[in-house]
Amino acid sequence: MENKSSFRFLWIGQSLANCGDVFYIVALITILYQATGSALYLAAVPFLMTLSRFTSGAVAPLLLDRFSLKGLLLYAQLGKTLALLSLVIITWSDLSGMVIGLTFLFVTCVAFLDGWASPARNALIPQLIPPNQLVKANSFLAIIDQSIRLGAWPIGGMLVAFLDAKFLLWFTVVLFVLATIFMTFIDKHVKVEPQKPTTSKWHSLKEGWTVIWSTPFLRIFSMVECIEAIAGVVWIAAILFVYIEEVLHASEQWWGYINASFFAGLMLGGLISLWLSDRINQHLLRFIIVGAGVVAVLTLGFGLITNPWFALLLSFFIGFIMQIKDISQQTLIQTRTQQEVLPKVYAANETILAGAFGFSSLLFGYVTDLCGVRITFCLAASLLFVTTMLLFRNRHIIHSSTV
Known part of the structure; x- marks a missing residue:
């Protein structure tokens, strides 16, 4: 690979x-x-994170015109480190009403x-790799990402139990500092210069769209x-918990089993994609x-069955197929889109996905x-069938189109 170091x-820092x-x-x-x-305060955390990512994706093009991809990645990580350090300092004392408000402010900042970091990383990859x-x-990156998603939550829970939550925050600051340092080592000779400034901010904001x-x-x-x-x-947990209780008639522990099975499928899919990369x-x-198409069928089956063990098996295969499909889609977008506009395309997509979710x-x-959780899964499967037909009917356009 070019620019191996x-x-x-990049991947170690991320x-x-x-x-x-x-x-x-x-x-x-x-x-x-x-x-x-x-529970309201706890629910506010993912809500604020989703809202913040939606907003940052919308304004990211303005930053992409001013900074290189490496620079944006580095400054975003440095900013996250400083925001988290501030959060650690204010949460070290007892959480009063004002401190809780500041806590949510720093969560929003992070x-x-x-x-900004997500589209910068995805757009930087094709500049480092042939x-x-x-x-x-x-x-490879999918395997690393899924390994972290699979392992970091239980490890974080154990660290909280043994070290205390406030010490875990300090440990996170150390990780963020190390991540920032690794970002500085990306080769300065790599082609990661920012685009030329556009005629107006409005033009820059809408360029990816x-x-x-x-x-x-x-x-x-x-x-x-x-x-x-x-x-x-x-x-998401809110719907999967209902599914486990009303459809599978199983204990809450099965939420963890199904999630673990799903992520195991994602990891195996990443390994298979790595092994069969040339053929894919x-x-x-x-x-x-x-x-x-396969994910749509499996999702429908998942929503209709009542056996917990079949649900476990289907969740594994959904993760497995989804990973291979997403890696292929990511690669096709990276190879068929000009590097000059790819960061803004990713930024626009980040905004779309955050808003939709x-x-x-x-x-x-x-x-x-x-209507019940079965109807919800049937609706999700129907939407996935729509995407399959959309891809199939436009396969010739996708095959011949480029930018």
Whole structure:
């Protein structure tokens, strides 16, 4: 791979930052619950994070015009470190009403800055990796990301139990500092310069949206990802808990089992993609369309069955197929989109996905209360079938379109 050392610094730095993101949420939720005992305060944390990522994705193009991708990634991580350090300092004392308000302010800041880092990282990868090895690189990063998602939550819980939540926050600050240092080591000679300033801020803000709308394959993929984000809400804890109780008639422990099975499938999918990277790279669109169809069928089956062990098996295969499909889709977008506009395309997509997920969380919660959780899963499966048909009917346009 080209720029191996820069890619290594990128994934190590991001891995440390991702671990820190999980640890600080575990610690913060523990501190808030101990101080207030309120579920409302706990629910406010993911809500504020989603809202912040939506807002930061919308304004990210202004920063992409001023800073290189490396610079934006570095400054975002530095800002997260300073915000978290401030959060640690104020939560060290007892949480009064004012301190709780400041806590939510710093949570908002960290999530806001994270919304800049995500499109910068995704757009930086094809500048560090040659096109024929992007599947392998994306598979490797997917494995690392899922390993962190699978392992960081239980590890964070154990650290809270043994070290205390406030000490875990300090440990997270150390991880963020190390992540910032690794970002500085990305080779300065890598082509990561910012774009030339556009004629106006409004032009810069809408540029990613304009590229998506005017490019057939990007427009199709954005619609697909938006619909998938809406359908993916069925996997949040609020709905999955209802499913386990009303459909599976199982204990709450099965929520953990199903999540573990799902993430195990994601990890195996990443490993298979890494192993078969050359073959997948030759048939990206085929893997995307077939994967979308299979996930739709499995999601429908998941919502209809009543056996917990079958649910466990299906959740594994959903994660497995979804991972291969998403890696293929990510690679196709990276290889078919010009590097000059790719960061703003990712920023626009971040905004779309955050908005879709936030809105559909409320919508699906309402549908679950009104019609039952089976209907919710059937609705999600129907939406996934729509994405499959959208991809299949436009396969020739996707195959021939580029930007």
